[in-house]
Amino acid sequence: MSLVVVGSIAFDSVRTPFGERERMLGGSAVHFSLAASFFTPPRVVGPVGDDFGDRELAVLHERGVDTSDVERIPDGRTFFWRGRYEFDLNTAHTEDTQLGVFGDFDPKLSAEARATDTLFLANIQPDLQRAVRAQCGGARLAGLDSMNLWIEAARDSLLRAIGEVDLVFMNDAEVRMLTEEPNLVRAARHLLDRGPRAVVAKQGEYGAALFARDRFFSLPAYPLETVVDPTGAGDSFAGGFMGYLASRPAADVADEAEVRRAMTYGSVLASFNVEGFGTERVVALTREEIDERYEEFRSMTALAGSSPAP
Amino acid sequence: MSLVVVGSIAFDSVRTPFGERERMLGGSAVHFSLAASFFTPPRVVGPVGDDFGDRELAVLHERGVDTSDVERIPDGRTFFWRGRYEFDLNTAHTEDTQLGVFGDFDPKLSAEARATDTLFLANIQPDLQRAVRAQCGGARLAGLDSMNLWIEAARDSLLRAIGEVDLVFMNDAEVRMLTEEPNLVRAARHLLDRGPRAVVAKQGEYGAALFARDRFFSLPAYPLETVVDPTGAGDSFAGGFMGYLASRPAADVADEAEVRRAMTYGSVLASFNVEGFGTERVVALTREEIDERYEEFRSMTALAGSSPAP
Numbered sequence: 001m002s003l004v005v006v007g008s009i010a011f012d013s014v015r016t017p018f019g020e021r022e023r024m025l026g027g028s029a030v031h032f033s034l035a036a037s038f039f040t041p042p043r044v045v046g047p048v049g050d051d052f053g054d055r056e057l058a059v060l061h062e063r064g065v066d067t068s069d070v071e072r073i074p075d076g077r078t079f080f081w082r083g084r085y086e087f088d089l090n091t092a093h094t095e096d097t098q099l100g101v102f103g104d105f106d107p108k109l110s111a112e113a114r115a116t117d118t119l120f121l122a123n124i125q126p127d128l129q130r131a132v133r134a135q136c137g138g139a140r141l142a143g144l145d146s147m148n149l150w151i152e153a154a155r156d157s158l159l160r161a162i163g164e165v166d167l168v169f170m171n172d173a174e175v176r177m178l179t180e181e182p183n184l185v186r187a188a189r190h191l192l193d194r195g196p197r198a199v200v201a202k203q204g205e206y207g208a209a210l211f212a213r214d215r216f217f218s219l220p221a222y223p224l225e226t227v228v229d230p231t232g233a234g235d236s237f238a239g240g241f242m243g244y245l246a247s248r249p250a251a252d253v254a255d256e257a258e259v260r261r262a263m264t265y266g267s268v269l270a271s272f273n274v275e276g277f278g279t280e281r282v283v284a285l286t287r288e289e290i291d292e293r294y295e296e297f298r299s300m301t302a303l304a305g306s307s308p309a310p
Numbered sequence: 311m312s313l314v315v316v317g318s319i320a321f322d323s324v325r326t327p328f329g330e331r332e333r334m335l336g337g338s339a340v341h342f343s344l345a346a347s348f349f350t351p352p353r354v355v356g357p358v359g360d361d362f363g364d365r366e367l368a369v370l371h372e373r374g375v376d377t378s379d380v381e382r383i384p385d386g387r388t389f390f391w392r393g394r395y396e397f398d399l400n401t402a403h404t405e406d407t408q409l410g411v412f413g414d415f416d417p418k419l420s421a422e423a424r425a426t427d428t429l430f431l432a433n434i435q436p437d438l439q440r441a442v443r444a445q446c447g448g449a450r451l452a453g454l455d456s457m458n459l460w461i462e463a464a465r466d467s468l469l470r471a472i473g474e475v476d477l478v479f480m481n482d483a484e485v486r487m488l489t490e491e492p493n494l495v496r497a498a499r500h501l502l503d504r505g506p507r508a509v510v511a512k513q514g515e516y517g518a519a520l521f522a523r524d525r526f527f528s529l530p531a532y533p534l535e536t537v538v539d540p541t542g543a544g545d546s547f548a549g550g551f552m553g554y555l556a557s558r559p560a561a562d563v564a565d566e567a568e569v570r571r572a573m574t575y576g577s578v579l580a581s582f583n584v585e586g587f588g589t590e591r592v593v594a595l596t597r598e599e600i601d602e603r604y605e606e607f608r609s610m611t612a613l614a615g616s617s618p619a620p
Contacts (some may be wrong), residue, residue, distance in 0.1 A: 087494070088492045112619070182398045183536070185533045185535045215610075216533045220517075220519065223528075225527045296351070301528060301529075302570075303608045
């Protein structure tokens, strides 16, 4: 099945307690598509500048990512982000952001992209998310991510965008912030009332929780002793989640078992992503490693099959 | 089987966004023993003053709690705490603490208490925890809780106490603080290296995670739309956990299935505890309600029984 992701393609310079890297391949659409590629060949929509070279494209191609809709802007510069993480690794401190070609991004999708079954609107300006959503009217499943910047700068448009997708992926703090409701259960319900069929609250080191109208599912994060670089964890999570669902043509958000598997694959991909800088770990990953960790998730969350003692 | 808890018996005045109550029955040993009472009749060790009356004792007796080891200090005043919670309900703001008889507490256990199978050292000064532990040499299973106050004021003694029990229950922030290690997996391992067989990191609204030498288990908190009063949630969690294990004479910390059930009962009891002020909700609870919520925990955490798609 087809999967399109619209988002940033970037160079990231990152410093964490475990080291630093200059101008790594990054961006939400890149992390998403690499994670999704283990389940479905994704197609990336996003702009790059002249500085984006064959080496970067090759990383995507090697994982089967279709870059036909990557728009190269002559004389432009690729989006650049520089950040650092302190010892707790939960908060990114931005030191520099250069929008470059991303500042004038106006997504134009090819006919193939517009015909996609499954669509993911990564964290970009909500008006653009809505414009892309409108171009992909036939998508049976659409999801989006967002962030505090858009809650502050484009709240109304973001709420409208949320009403036009099936799945919302946001950090739990951002779900609370957007709804101005400190209780996460109520906050998620406020968003569900706007139309999406499920809200997935990403909780960083605590995992993730899925809220649907009358269902709840929660999964811890994989217990890692060393988190090397959290950049892209949320996008990898969404990539594993949406990539798995896209690979299951009959799957629907109402199919609880499939959604739980999707969330587990998302958690698996996010856990691998943070084990290395940038995309280093995920591009070296095998399907066998993914399946092994999936089984670990199953066993570390399983209540014994037998009934509780009387 | 027998279960002894040593801790505070208190009057709590609490204000939350949902209301306030004056001088409710509270204290760590009270919350613990009421939760445990659904599985095993517990025995409480702790001091009270003249102001502790028959009405308070009756609450414990009605739930089958043995108060023979409650020491009444003539002319003394029962421990008193006044606190409030803001809208996020995660942090208690202490407005007043009057130690009263708790200031000179020197636990003297009856012969019956010393002969207990199962022992819980609620959050008291670590030297006292160790003295009680030494008095109950025959206990097959001992657990303790602690808090930031003792990490700051009695760190060495707390670390020794941790080495003398099987199960450590602490907030995850306190596990990090005590070990000076921001990564929770490593922090828990530092504590395991001191001797306990499992560390249970309580994570408030995110649930709880259990770390043993080569095992990990995690459980979310029950998704509540309204948390009325979080006071005593951690003690109720430990009470459900230890109470269940105490009711299973063959159960051991190494018995993974039993420990996971224990953790689930702990989470169930904690979730009910926060639905009302003080002990209000737990004293009105039925075993049927507990079992229903246990099943909800099972279903909201279950990865589908079938294998992931190929």
